[in-house]
Amino acid sequence: MKIVALSLVLAAATAAGAVAAPSPLVPPFITSLVKAKAGSLAYAPTRAPANYRYLSYSWSPATRMLSIRLHDKHYRAGNARHTAIFTAEWFGGSLASCADGKQKTIQYDGNKVYWDSRVAWRCVRGAGGRNVKLLASGPTLPDVALAQIVSSGKRL
Numbered sequence: 001m002k003i004v005a006l007s008l009v010l011a012a013a014t015a016a017g018a019v020a021a022p023s024p025l026v027p028p029f030i031t032s033l034v035k036a037k038a039g040s041l042a043y044a045p046t047r048a049p050a051n052y053r054y055l056s057y058s059w060s061p062a063t064r065m066l067s068i069r070l071h072d073k074h075y076r077a078g079n080a081r082h083t084a085i086f087t088a089e090w091f092g093g094s095l096a097s098c099a100d101g102k103q104k105t106i107q108y109d110g111n112k113v114y115w116d117s118r119v120a121w122r123c124v125r126g127a128g129g130r131n132v133k134l135l136a137s138g139p140t141l142p143d144v145a146l147a148q149i150v151s152s153g154k155r156l
Contacts, residue, residue: 040127043088047152084138091133098123108151120146
Protein backbone atom coordinates (compact mmCIF):
# COMPACT_ATOMS: atom_id res chain seq x y z
CA MET A 1 0.00 0.00 0.00
CA LYS A 2 2.85 2.38 0.86
CA ILE A 3 4.46 1.71 -2.52
CA VAL A 4 1.24 2.55 -4.38
CA ALA A 5 0.81 5.78 -2.38
CA LEU A 6 4.44 6.76 -2.99
CA SER A 7 4.03 6.05 -6.71
CA LEU A 8 0.95 8.27 -6.87
CA VAL A 9 2.78 11.12 -5.08
CA LEU A 10 5.76 10.85 -7.45
CA ALA A 11 3.51 10.74 -10.51
CA ALA A 12 1.63 13.85 -9.35
CA ALA A 13 4.88 15.72 -8.63
CA THR A 14 6.28 14.81 -12.04
CA ALA A 15 3.09 15.93 -13.82
CA ALA A 16 3.04 19.23 -11.93
CA GLY A 17 6.69 19.92 -12.76
CA ALA A 18 6.37 19.08 -16.44
CA VAL A 19 4.88 22.24 -17.85
CA ALA A 20 4.79 22.52 -21.61
CA ALA A 21 6.65 25.47 -23.08
CA PRO A 22 4.29 28.11 -24.42
CA SER A 23 3.95 28.18 -28.17
CA PRO A 24 5.50 31.20 -29.92
CA LEU A 25 3.23 34.11 -30.82
CA VAL A 26 4.16 33.89 -34.51
CA PRO A 27 4.19 30.26 -35.74
CA PRO A 28 7.64 28.85 -36.69
CA PHE A 29 6.59 28.20 -40.29
CA ILE A 30 5.56 31.85 -40.66
CA THR A 31 8.82 33.10 -39.10
CA SER A 32 10.76 31.09 -41.68
CA LEU A 33 8.70 32.66 -44.50
CA VAL A 34 9.20 36.14 -43.01
CA LYS A 35 12.98 35.59 -42.77
CA ALA A 36 13.13 34.45 -46.39
CA LYS A 37 11.12 37.40 -47.70
CA ALA A 38 12.06 40.31 -45.41
CA GLY A 39 15.73 39.46 -44.83
CA SER A 40 17.26 42.21 -42.66
CA LEU A 41 13.78 43.55 -41.78
CA ALA A 42 12.61 40.21 -40.39
CA TYR A 43 11.34 41.21 -36.94
CA ALA A 44 8.38 39.76 -35.07
CA PRO A 45 6.66 40.42 -31.74
CA THR A 46 7.14 37.77 -29.08
CA ARG A 47 4.40 38.98 -26.71
CA ALA A 48 0.91 40.38 -27.13
CA PRO A 49 -1.91 41.57 -24.88
CA ALA A 50 -4.13 38.93 -23.30
CA ASN A 51 -6.25 37.01 -25.83
CA TYR A 52 -4.39 38.38 -28.86
CA ARG A 53 -3.13 35.78 -31.34
CA TYR A 54 -1.28 35.74 -34.66
CA LEU A 55 -3.58 36.46 -37.61
CA SER A 56 -1.45 37.08 -40.72
CA TYR A 57 1.59 38.81 -42.16
CA SER A 58 2.38 40.81 -45.28
CA TRP A 59 5.62 41.86 -46.93
CA SER A 60 5.75 44.71 -49.40
CA PRO A 61 8.93 44.58 -51.49
CA ALA A 62 8.16 47.98 -53.04
CA THR A 63 8.04 49.83 -49.70
CA ARG A 64 10.27 47.31 -47.85
CA MET A 65 7.73 47.07 -45.05
CA LEU A 66 6.81 44.01 -42.99
CA SER A 67 3.46 43.89 -41.15
CA ILE A 68 2.29 41.22 -38.73
CA ARG A 69 -1.36 41.30 -37.66
CA LEU A 70 -2.61 40.07 -34.30
CA HIS A 71 -6.26 39.79 -33.31
CA ASP A 72 -8.34 39.25 -30.20
CA LYS A 73 -9.55 35.65 -30.27
CA HIS A 74 -12.94 36.68 -28.84
CA TYR A 75 -13.86 38.53 -32.06
CA ARG A 76 -14.07 37.62 -35.74
CA ALA A 77 -10.69 37.70 -37.46
CA GLY A 78 -12.02 40.34 -39.88
CA ASN A 79 -13.01 42.73 -37.08
CA ALA A 80 -10.45 45.53 -37.53
CA ARG A 81 -11.38 47.18 -34.23
CA HIS A 82 -9.82 44.24 -32.39
CA THR A 83 -6.70 43.88 -34.53
CA ALA A 84 -3.19 45.12 -33.76
CA ILE A 85 -0.56 45.61 -36.44
CA PHE A 86 3.18 45.23 -35.76
CA THR A 87 5.34 46.82 -38.47
CA ALA A 88 9.09 46.83 -39.19
CA GLU A 89 10.52 49.37 -41.62
CA TRP A 90 13.84 51.07 -42.35
CA PHE A 91 14.38 54.30 -40.45
CA GLY A 92 16.45 56.94 -42.23
CA GLY A 93 17.13 59.07 -39.17
CA SER A 94 19.47 58.57 -36.25
CA LEU A 95 18.50 56.60 -33.16
CA ALA A 96 18.42 59.91 -31.27
CA SER A 97 15.81 61.32 -33.67
CA CYS A 98 13.56 58.27 -33.28
CA ALA A 99 11.59 60.02 -30.53
CA ASP A 100 10.56 62.92 -32.79
CA GLY A 101 6.77 63.36 -32.70
CA LYS A 102 6.24 61.51 -29.43
CA GLN A 103 3.66 62.58 -26.88
CA LYS A 104 4.80 60.12 -24.25
CA THR A 105 7.73 57.83 -23.42
CA ILE A 106 6.97 54.43 -21.90
CA GLN A 107 9.69 52.27 -20.36
CA TYR A 108 8.68 48.66 -21.01
CA ASP A 109 10.93 45.65 -20.33
CA GLY A 110 14.00 47.87 -20.39
CA ASN A 111 13.11 49.43 -23.76
CA LYS A 112 12.10 53.02 -24.39
CA VAL A 113 8.90 53.03 -26.39
CA TYR A 114 7.38 56.23 -27.78
CA TRP A 115 3.69 56.93 -28.25
CA ASP A 116 1.74 59.62 -30.13
CA SER A 117 -1.86 58.73 -29.12
CA ARG A 118 -2.30 56.26 -32.01
CA VAL A 119 0.99 54.43 -32.56
CA ALA A 120 3.73 53.08 -30.31
CA TRP A 121 7.26 52.70 -31.70
CA ARG A 122 10.92 52.22 -30.94
CA CYS A 123 14.06 52.13 -33.05
CA VAL A 124 16.81 49.52 -33.03
CA ARG A 125 20.13 49.12 -34.77
CA GLY A 126 19.49 46.51 -37.44
CA ALA A 127 21.67 44.27 -39.55
CA GLY A 128 24.53 46.05 -41.24
CA GLY A 129 24.19 49.04 -38.91
CA ARG A 130 20.99 50.37 -40.48
CA ASN A 131 18.28 51.63 -38.17
CA VAL A 132 14.93 49.87 -38.03
CA LYS A 133 11.69 51.34 -36.70
CA LEU A 134 9.32 48.89 -34.99
CA LEU A 135 5.74 50.14 -34.70
CA ALA A 136 2.44 48.87 -33.30
CA SER A 137 -1.05 50.26 -33.73
CA GLY A 138 -4.51 49.09 -32.80
CA PRO A 139 -7.67 51.17 -32.48
CA THR A 140 -8.89 49.74 -29.17
CA LEU A 141 -5.58 49.02 -27.43
CA PRO A 142 -4.15 51.39 -24.80
CA ASP A 143 -0.62 52.76 -24.96
CA VAL A 144 0.83 50.15 -22.60
CA ALA A 145 -0.57 47.24 -24.66
CA LEU A 146 0.98 48.67 -27.83
CA ALA A 147 4.24 49.25 -25.94
CA GLN A 148 4.21 45.57 -24.95
CA ILE A 149 3.98 44.50 -28.58
CA VAL A 150 6.71 46.91 -29.78
CA SER A 151 9.02 46.20 -26.86
CA SER A 152 8.89 42.47 -27.55
CA GLY A 153 9.92 42.84 -31.20
CA LYS A 154 12.93 40.62 -31.95
CA ARG A 155 15.01 40.04 -35.05
CA LEU A 156 14.34 36.61 -36.53
